[in-house]
Amino acid sequence: MILSGHEIRQQFGRNILIDPFDESRLNPNSYNLSLHDELLVYEEVVLDMRKSNRVERITIPEDGLVLTPNQLYLGRTVERTETHNLVPMIEGRSSIGRLGLFVHVTAGFGDVGFCGYWTLEMFAVQPVKIYPGVPICQIFFHQIVGDITEYSSDKYQHNSDIQPSLLFRELGPDGQGQQLHLDFAAEAAGAAKLVAPRVAR
Numbered sequence: 001m002i003l004s005g006h007e008i009r010q011q012f013g014r015n016i017l018i019d020p021f022d023e024s025r026l027n028p029n030s031y032n033l034s035l036h037d038e039l040l041v042y043e044e045v046v047l048d049m050r051k052s053n054r055v056e057r058i059t060i061p062e063d064g065l066v067l068t069p070n071q072l073y074l075g076r077t078v079e080r081t082e083t084h085n086l087v088p089m090i091e092g093r094s095s096i097g098r099l100g101l102f103v104h105v106t107a108g109f110g111d112v113g114f115c116g117y118w119t120l121e122m123f124a125v126q127p128v129k130i131y132p133g134v135p136i137c138q139i140f141f142h143q144i145v146g147d148i149t150e151y152s153s154d155k156y157q158h159n160s161d162i163q164p165s166l167l168f169r170e171l172g173p174d175g176q177g178q179q180l181h182l183d184f185a186a187e188a189a190g191a192a193k194l195v196a197p198r199v200a201r
Helices: 005-011 186-192
Strands: 014-018 032-033 037-041 055-059 066-067 075-084 086-092 115-124 128-130 135-143
Touching: 055 128, 055 186, 075 135, 115 135
Parallel strands: none
Antiparallel strands: 014 075, 032 135, 037 055, 037 075, 066 128, 075 115, 086 135
């Protein structure tokens, strides 16, 4: 069963923590999370599951940033959440989806016990302008049945920043290297005009 907004409020401070919390963002059965002002984009032409792929950091200016199609943007929520004895999940808001912006490619499912910021895998169907602090997605909570073993990953638990894929850590000793940098930004000069200047990490 999914918790109602009233139940989310009742569980707040015990099984649910959201920091910062704004009562006006509480919905009938979810809570709106907002977009932080930074994004990461991969620098590699080909992403390798067995490697630590290089990323570049972008700041979203107050007057907005245009996301271009065929580019994955990794963002994160402003809010840090902590959930115990419940299963947290995020979904894009319908108003965001109607602009053709996917907020999470596949990773909306959380684990009981997850503590940290939510990394967002953002993909635009067509150019769309985004702004820092905009309510970007909603978190909701499922009750769980049976004995509970809380999530305790050395990859994503208690994170403090946007997190690119750390799948390479699961793929054995050969998955510890880093790809060579391939500068394809110059080849996409036309698209780059739509994107604010990138700031090196």
